[in-house]
Amino acid sequence: MGCFPCFGGSKKQSNKKINSNNQQDDQADSASDTLKATLNDNVKNEESKKAVDQTVAVQQLNTNKKVDGDVEMESVKATSFTFEQMVKATENFKPDHFLGEGGFGKVFKGILKDTGQSVAIKQLDRNGGQGIREFVVEVMTLGSVDHPNLVKLIGFCAEGDQRLLVYEFMPLGSLDDHLHGPRRQPLDWNTRMKIASGAARGLEYLHDKMNPPVIYRDLKSSNILLGEEYHPKLSDFGLAKVGPTGDDTHVSTRVMGTYGYCAPDYAMTGQLTFKSDIYSFGVLLLEIITGRKAIDFTKSTRDQNLVAWARPLFKDRKKFYQMVDPALQGHYPVRGLYQALAIAAMCVQEEPSMRPVVADVVTALSYLASQTYDPQVHPVQNFRRQSYPE
Numbered sequence: 001m002g003c004f005p006c007f008g009g010s011k012k013q014s015n016k017k018i019n020s021n022n023q024q025d026d027q028a029d030s031a032s033d034t035l036k037a038t039l040n041d042n043v044k045n046e047e048s049k050k051a052v053d054q055t056v057a058v059q060q061l062n063t064n065k066k067v068d069g070d071v072e073m074e075s076v077k078a079t080s081f082t083f084e085q086m087v088k089a090t091e092n093f094k095p096d097h098f099l100g101e102g103g104f105g106k107v108f109k110g111i112l113k114d115t116g117q118s119v120a121i122k123q124l125d126r127n128g129g130q131g132i133r134e135f136v137v138e139v140m141t142l143g144s145v146d147h148p149n150l151v152k153l154i155g156f157c158a159e160g161d162q163r164l165l166v167y168e169f170m171p172l173g174s175l176d177d178h179l180h181g182p183r184r185q186p187l188d189w190n191t192r193m194k195i196a197s198g199a200a201r202g203l204e205y206l207h208d209k210m211n212p213p214v215i216y217r218d219l220k221s222s223n224i225l226l227g228e229e230y231h232p233k234l235s236d237f238g239l240a241k242v243g244p245t246g247d248d249t250h251v252s253t254r255v256m257g258t259y260g261y262c263a264p265d266y267a268m269t270g271q272l273t274f275k276s277d278i279y280s281f282g283v284l285l286l287e288i289i290t291g292r293k294a295i296d297f298t299k300s301t302r303d304q305n306l307v308a309w310a311r312p313l314f315k316d317r318k319k320f321y322q323m324v325d326p327a328l329q330g331h332y333p334v335r336g337l338y339q340a341l342a343i344a345a346m347c348v349q350e351e352p353s354m355r356p357v358v359a360d361v362v363t364a365l366s367y368l369a370s371q372t373y374d375p376q377v378h379p380v381q382n383f384r385r386q387s388y389p390e
């Protein structure tokens with residue numbers, strides 16, 4: 001799944017409108033049409049203005065200097081590789097090494113010849129929707145972070161017109177593969193909570209620990225990569241934005257992100273806030289609980305958008321059990337389910353100021369992840385059960 005502007009983007013899905021019976025969403029749809037034209041103009045201006053800066057930025061990356069502009073960061077730790085090293089690591093990008101493809105380009109597994117380290121190498125598709133800006137942002141953002149829930153950027157290659165990013169290899173692939181992939185093996189409740197809690201910690205680092213703080217902008221299940229024992233890490237900072245500083249409450253930007261995860265306020269106004277990420281996190285958490293995709297065009301029109309499907313169910317406790325992934329086969333704690341759904345519901349509220357801050361999400365999910373569910377000890381829930389104890 002690639003990234004694209006939430007409205008007016010290059011990919012097919014972006015032309016589909018979020019489906020809902022909700023009047024507010026209908027208003028959002030008509031507003032988006034107007035917004036589309038404005039955004040497209042902004043994109044052109046922004047792209048041409050930044051093209052010059054980016055050429056300079058890439059040159060500076062190769063000499064490990066600071067970059068000015070909206071991605072200014074501490075010194076970059078990532079190593080600069082030659083293209084020949086990339087070719088050797090992937091046996092000339094052999095199809096056997098192919099891991100997947102997103103909006104940035106193809107990803108290959110590689111082995112660095114000097115160290116024997118396994119890596120994932122992402123090759124920028126020069127015709128793709130994402131570009132040098134994303135490359136620079138990724139190197140600047142990831143190169144300066146060090147957190148157990150963020151994928152490490154080992155290095156990059158910016159030789160000639162080649163642009164490649166070299167990450168630590170995540171052996172269990174993406175959460176998206178595990179939830180929706182063809183060979184999915186159902187994740188148990190404890191693993192799901194562990195993944196949600198780890199993803200929240202990664203986001204907390206970006207929002208609250210980085211200086212300057214960073215808005216992630218592209219939180220989604222395909223960007224949660226899994227290590228040994230399903231240890232989760234956030235990847236892909238190509239859309240990340242340095243957050244608002246001083247008295248500012250938002251950053252104005254063209255609307256980017258992935259359809260289905262994009263906060264409605266951000267989609268309508270282009271004003272990016274930390275609460276935009278919290279909305280996306282709520283969608284992700286719903287996806288983890290329900291096993292449903294954020295957007296699923298194979299479902300009936302009413303049920304295609306996960307949040308629109310969940311909203312009426314949130315209102316009725318008796319219907320909570322309908323939201324659990326059937327793949328869990330009733331193996332989940334009732335109280336844990338209530339609490340997880342409550343967090344998700346708070347995160348996806350229409351009004352951004354009502355959404356929690358990431359530190360509160362981390363506290364709640366860390367607690368949930370610490371409450372280990374044991375199907376041998378705890379009762380298995382009946383699917384057809386009509387009501388739950390208060």
Ligand SMILES: Nc1ncnc2c1ncn2[C@@H]1O[C@H](COP(=O)(O)OP(=O)(O)OP(=O)(O)O)[C@@H](O)[C@H]1O
Nearest residue numbers: 001002003100101102103104107120167169170222
């Ligand atoms: N560090 C990594 N380790 C292992 N596999 C990876 C790694 N990075 C990416 N992949 C694999 O490559 C696939 C494509 O990743 P990529 O980030 O390019 O696309 P995406 O996440 O689907 O979309 P987007 O471009 O919007 O991020 C992922 O689904 C994942 O399976």
Ligand SMILES: [Mg+2]
Nearest residue numbers: 102222223236
């Ligand atoms: Mg990705």
